Amino acid sequence: MPTSDETSTETTTIPAQRTAETGETLLEVRGLRVVFDGFVAIGGIDFTVSRGELRFLIGPNGAGKTTLVDVITGMTKPAAGSVRFAGTELVGRREYRIVKLGIGRTFQTATVFEDLTVLENLDLAASFRMPVPKLFLRRRGVSDPVAQVLETTQLAELADRKAGILSHGQRQWLEIGMLLAQDPQLLLLDEPVAGMTKDERERTGVLLQQIAEERTVVVIEHDMEFLRRFASVVTVLHEGKVLTEGTVAEVQADPRVQEVYLGRKKEDDESGGAAAAALGLEAAP
Amino acid sequence: MQSAPVTATEEPTAAPESGTAAARSGWRARLVTPQLPWRIVFVVVIAVGVIAPYVLDPAFRLPLFTKYLCYAIVGIGIGLAWGHGGMLTLGQGLFVGLGGYSMGMYLKLHDAGPGHVPDFMDWSGVEKLPAFWEPFRSPVVAIAAVIILPIVVATLLGLLVFRQRVRGAYFAILTQALAAAFVILLIGQQGYTGGTNGLTNFSGFFGIDTYADQGHRTLYFITAGVLLVIFLLLRLVVASRFGRLLLAIRDGEDRVRFLGYDPTVIKTIAFAISAVTASVGGALIVPVVGIVNPGMLDIVPSIELVIAVAVGGRYSLAGAVIGAVVVNWARSTFSEDYPSAWTYFQGALFIGVIAFLPRGLAGLLKQLRDGGPALMKKLGIKPPSRPAPPTAPPAVALAGDQTVVVPGQGASRQEAV
Numbered sequence: 001m002p003t004s005d006e007t008s009t010e011t012t013t014i015p016a017q018r019t020a021e022t023g024e025t026l027l028e029v030r031g032l033r034v035v036f037d038g039f040v041a042i043g044g045i046d047f048t049v050s051r052g053e054l055r056f057l058i059g060p061n062g063a064g065k066t067t068l069v070d071v072i073t074g075m076t077k078p079a080a081g082s083v084r085f086a087g088t089e090l091v092g093r094r095e096y097r098i099v100k101l102g103i104g105r106t107f108q109t110a111t112v113f114e115d116l117t118v119l120e121n122l123d124l125a126a127s128f129r130m131p132v133p134k135l136f137l138r139r140r141g142v143s144d145p146v147a148q149v150l151e152t153t154q155l156a157e158l159a160d161r162k163a164g165i166l167s168h169g170q171r172q173w174l175e176i177g178m179l180l181a182q183d184p185q186l187l188l189l190d191e192p193v194a195g196m197t198k199d200e201r202e203r204t205g206v207l208l209q210q211i212a213e214e215r216t217v218v219v220i221e222h223d224m225e226f227l228r229r230f231a232s233v234v235t236v237l238h239e240g241k242v243l244t245e246g247t248v249a250e251v252q253a254d255p256r257v258q259e260v261y262l263g264r265k266k267e268d269d270e271s272g273g274a275a276a277a278a279l280g281l282e283a284a285p
Numbered sequence: 286m287q288s289a290p291v292t293a294t295e296e297p298t299a300a301p302e303s304g305t306a307a308a309r310s311g312w313r314a315r316l317v318t319p320q321l322p323w324r325i326v327f328v329v330v331i332a333v334g335v336i337a338p339y340v341l342d343p344a345f346r347l348p349l350f351t352k353y354l355c356y357a358i359v360g361i362g363i364g365l366a367w368g369h370g371g372m373l374t375l376g377q378g379l380f381v382g383l384g385g386y387s388m389g390m391y392l393k394l395h396d397a398g399p400g401h402v403p404d405f406m407d408w409s410g411v412e413k414l415p416a417f418w419e420p421f422r423s424p425v426v427a428i429a430a431v432i433i434l435p436i437v438v439a440t441l442l443g444l445l446v447f448r449q450r451v452r453g454a455y456f457a458i459l460t461q462a463l464a465a466a467f468v469i470l471l472i473g474q475q476g477y478t479g480g481t482n483g484l485t486n487f488s489g490f491f492g493i494d495t496y497a498d499q500g501h502r503t504l505y506f507i508t509a510g511v512l513l514v515i516f517l518l519l520r521l522v523v524a525s526r527f528g529r530l531l532l533a534i535r536d537g538e539d540r541v542r543f544l545g546y547d548p549t550v551i552k553t554i555a556f557a558i559s560a561v562t563a564s565v566g567g568a569l570i571v572p573v574v575g576i577v578n579p580g581m582l583d584i585v586p587s588i589e590l591v592i593a594v595a596v597g598g599r600y601s602l603a604g605a606v607i608g609a610v611v612v613n614w615a616r617s618t619f620s621e622d623y624p625s626a627w628t629y630f631q632g633a634l635f636i637g638v639i640a641f642l643p644r645g646l647a648g649l650l651k652q653l654r655d656g657g658p659a660l661m662k663k664l665g666i667k668p669p670s671r672p673a674p675p676t677a678p679p680a681v682a683l684a685g686d687q688t689v690v691v692p693g694q695g696a697s698r699q700e701a702v
Binding site for chain 2: 073096099100104105114115116120124125128129136137138139
């Protein structure tokens with residue numbers, strides 16, 4: 001298990017400003033290996049995301065998509081490899097320090113704090129850079145960034161309601177909203193439209209495009225229709241490796257991708273089959 | 286706890302519209318809020334608190350009552366750590382002991398006089414005062430120790446334990462084990478700590494004659510005052526961002542890490558606050574009962590404190606206070622008549638509360654409060670509403686049951702009545 005000295009890296013850099021040119025590498029994963037009790041979840045991934053990109057990650061179940069995000073955000077420790085964010089090594093750092101560098105994430109099942117109001121959820125997300133003594137002051141009113149997020153996510157009417165009463169789609173938005181309130185440079189979204197209605201998906205997609213105008217976004221998504229509608233660059237993972245990378249059309253035409261999804265289909269893997277169907281591979285020769 | 290800050294904006298528009306009717310309705314609207322049951326309880330409690338020392342038998346009942354208030358101080362801390370922070374501390378006796386013994390050591394040395402050792406040391410053949418006793422000759426040091434010792438111990442413990450993500454039952458058992466270890470240490474060092482007997486035979490407390498009726502009243506007012514101050518302070522803490530964050534950690538510690546906070550720091554601070562309250566409660570109980578001994582800090586009394594908080598309602602600070610007073614009062618009353626039945630009753634009470642009233646007695650009050658809007662309707666008062674939504678009908682049909690009060694409208698409606 002690689003150990004990096006937290007105290008020494010802490011002082012290294014504050015990540016480059018957002019004003020930096022797009023196109024420059026923001027996230028760089030090299031030779032990443034993750035092993036769980038002998039099972040190789042990720043077997044050597046190289047993965048690069050440029051600043052300003054809206055990148056989609058797809059792949060059959062067990063391909064290592066979520067694991068990759070877990071490693072980037074410090075939740076899972078890799079067996080080997082490095083993850084650099086704006087030049088700073090992330091492996092070995094604690095989760096909250098990675099957040100402070102400017103990386104935010106959501107989870108497959110939206111986790112919001114049900115006993116807090118929508119506003120309080122967002123306010124906490126926005127306040128993490130506050131020194132601890134200041135946390136003891138009572139919140140007065142709504143700060144500008146939070147008000148803006150309430151507007152963007154269309155949750156303003158529900159600001160004073162407990163998050164526990166939100167519908168599934170609203171929770172997902174609240175979670176994305178909390179991420180926006182954090183104001184990260186890099187957003188990692190794990191299946192943000194899973195379980196949403198068609199209308200909600202559409203709105204989420206538009207929201208994502210808005211967000212991606214100012215930030216770098218990586219989205220894990222199974223929903224191919226959504227992908228075709230909103231994705232520009234897609235990375236396909238399979239069995240812990242990067243299978244291919246390219247535009248939606250390129251990826252769809254790639255015979256290896258077809259094999260992965262169709263092969264799964266023959267074994268009656270439901271999600272793989274469904275994904276293959278959604279990819280439009282049924283019609284393929 | 287806090288409601289939308291709307292009431293203030295309604296008031297000025299209501300006043301100029303008409304004379305007495307609107308003014309009265311404004312006054313009534315401000316009084317009859319969802320907070321009303323709580324406010325009534327608060328006023329009643331303060332009134333009872335002021336009257337109590339002149340009604341209760343000052344030689345027996347009043348000191349007992351003061352003792353309950355000391356437990357209430359400890360209970361508030363448990364309410365913060367457990368109810369709000371999800372840290373079930375079964376070993377608050379440790380911190381009660383740090384405060385109690387700090388105070389007891391000062392009182393013993395004060396009685397012994399300069400150059401002398403406390404009586405029990407004499408009996409154990411300890412002729413020279415141990416070095417760690419020496420600073421406690423000073424009352425300032427003793428009182429500082431009551432505050433600082435628990436902070437230091439709880440902070441060290443918290444940083445070690447919470448960083449390793451020890452929580453739930455493991456944390457509870459760990460705190461319990463520490464309380465037990467502390468008790469064993471105290472009992473084992475007879476010559477230095479008074480052993481099982483602890484520290485007792487104090488002649489007074491900072492010039493207060495703890496054997497006279499007036500002295501009992503003074504102690505009562507000191508304790509009640511400290512309780513009130515701690516209660517109000519912790520209410521501020523709970524209402525602050527820190528308090529919200531603590532709830533968030535209770536419900537999803539791992540998620541909080543990805544909000545960019547270090548739960549270790551937040552939990553450690555909350556744990557340290559609860560330790561200080563326990564210590565202060567412990568220090569105050571010493572002059573009230575005239576003794577501090579290991580039996581007061583052991584696992585059983587520590588757990589009984591937790592039970593009392595559960596009965597009162599761990600999610601609310603007021604609940605912790607109510608629980609500590611009610612349960613301990615019930616214990617005294619029952620034990621007087623049926624000495625052996627109390628233990629069973631306490632067990633039944635605990636099970637009953639967990640099964641039927643998970644929010645404790647305070648939960649009942651909360652139901653009353655949530656029933657408040659219905660009550661206000663009956664009284665012909667519009668409930669204080671949230672600000673009118675900036676956009677037209679909400680995209681999501683959720684806020685349907687709320688009436689939106691446009692400022693001014695409420696007043697004119699009241700005129701018609």
